[in-house]
């Protein structure tokens with residue numbers, strides 16, 4: 001289950017979350033000149049985006065809703081000097097509070113949901129008319145080298161689920177009622193020291209082990225060793241190995 005996997009990764013996530021930090025920065029930089037009275041964040045995890053929010057909007061109350069109980073415990077403890085953050089266990093697909101928010105944000109989280117359109121519809125309901133939703137998504141091309149190699153080494157263990165595409169995400173947002181104000185779509189290569197360090201980093205980001213990357217069965221020891229050797233050979237770049245991250249940032253409104 002997604003919640004358990006991210007709970008397990010809570011302690012190590014930040015050291016290895018460079019692409020996620022870049023996406024969180026993009027989510028904040030896309031915001032217009034507003035100063036909301038209250039913010040709702042979905043999937044805060046260890047609070048990379050939440051921290052940026054506290055810098056941009058000091059003292060504004062943030063309801064930070066994450067499905068992973070241990071992530072919430074971890075972040076509540078780490079952010080104890082920020083009493084304006086309210087750490088809540090909840091699911092973006094169904095979460096409702098009595099309030100409607102002038103600003104909702106989410107980064108590197110909603111690509112995990114099983115029904116993106118329904119989730120977007122729920123978020124639309126949480127937003128007040130005239131409010132903003134700034135969203136950072138990891139997309140289908142993320143870690144494509146790894147997925148392709150995995151498919152070759154253990155085709156019977158290919159994951160049935162992939163991350164959403166850019167078009168699917170845009171369609172889900174529009175179908176939910178959002179107006180698209182701004183967007184940025186990019187593909188970037190990140191260099192890791194070597195294939196082993198890369199595998200360790202994505203595991204500690206909580207990227208492996210879930211429905212998207214794990215497939216219906218985990219790789220055995222021999223397959224994993226093969227994956228590391230082949231990855232090192234096929235994707236060597238700039239003194240390390242390269243991995244692609246495809247991301248998009250959207251600024252949306254409710255008119």
Ligand SMILES: C[S@@+](CC[C@H](N)C(=O)[O-])C[C@H]1O[C@@H](n2cnc3c(N)ncnc32)[C@H](O)[C@@H]1O
Pocket residue numbers: 002003006007017020021024042043044045046047048049065066067068071090091092093106107108109110112113205206
């Ligand atoms: C990769 S972490 C990203 C954390 C942070 N937003 C960042 O930018 O670094 C994804 C987080 O989303 C949470 N998450 C996944 N699905 C969720 C859902 N349906 N509702 C709320 N949180 C969810 C996970 O538990 C995890 O803490």
